[in-house]
Amino acid sequence: MTGLLLATTNPGKQGEFRRLLADLADRMVVPQQLGLALNVAEPHDTYAENASAKAVAFCRASGLPTLADDSGIEVAALGWGPGVRTARFAPAGAGAAADYLLARLGDDSDRRARMVCWLALAVPGHGPDGTPRSPRVELFSGVVEGSVAAQPRGSGGFGYDPIFQLDSGQTTAELADADKDRISHRGRAMAAALPHLRELLTDPA
Numbered sequence: 001m002t003g004l005l006l007a008t009t010n011p012g013k014q015g016e017f018r019r020l021l022a023d024l025a026d027r028m029v030v031p032q033q034l035g036l037a038l039n040v041a042e043p044h045d046t047y048a049e050n051a052s053a054k055a056v057a058f059c060r061a062s063g064l065p066t067l068a069d070d071s072g073i074e075v076a077a078l079g080w081g082p083g084v085r086t087a088r089f090a091p092a093g094a095g096a097a098a099d100y101l102l103a104r105l106g107d108d109s110d111r112r113a114r115m116v117c118w119l120a121l122a123v124p125g126h127g128p129d130g131t132p133r134s135p136r137v138e139l140f141s142g143v144v145e146g147s148v149a150a151q152p153r154g155s156g157g158f159g160y161d162p163i164f165q166l167d168s169g170q171t172t173a174e175l176a177d178a179d180k181d182r183i184s185h186r187g188r189a190m191a192a193a194l195p196h197l198r199e200l201l202t203d204p205a
């Protein structure tokens with residue numbers, strides 16, 4: 001295997017993945033480096049299905065092992081939504097997604113929330129004669145519980161980090177990168193995936 005493709009063009013996610021995979025950073029590739037500009041539909045009802053669809057599409061296009069994620073915020077007051085619809089929750093022109101979510105909540109809303117991440121690792125497959133087969137997919141997940149803050153706080157992270165408040169009272173945007181990576185939904189999913197990635201990408205001695 002020559003490298004690991006991260007199936008995202010989101011700079012925030014790319015930076016977070018690079019930190020989480022620091023010891024494998026020299027093996028990582030992003031779509032821009034390969035000239036890939038895929039727009040993979042995410043119509044599915046589960047994070048796992050959406051992440052798998054992205055991983056398989058980028059894996060087939062690149063021939064590389066590919067890591068994709070689908071993540072979301074789930075809020076009690078919104079019926080534990082938007083969930084898998086998180087990326088499409090705020091309508092066009094609504095401004096920052098975090099601000100739009102805050103505007104949907106009243107002062108007496110149930111602000112319990114959680115952040116969820118599913119990672120899909122797609123590995124190219126070949127038959128005994130070298131004929132390409134459908135990529136093999138492995139799945140990993142992570143969840144962190146918290147609540148929606150009354151207003152955005154902190155300058156770190158991206159997306160919903162300024163309004164996702166942990167039990168400590170801090171938002172994930174107020175945490176140092178290392179602290180966020182240790183407890184975040186994506187960090188927990190990556191901790192589960194990391195042994196598999198090391199085995200896949202580390203050349204035998």
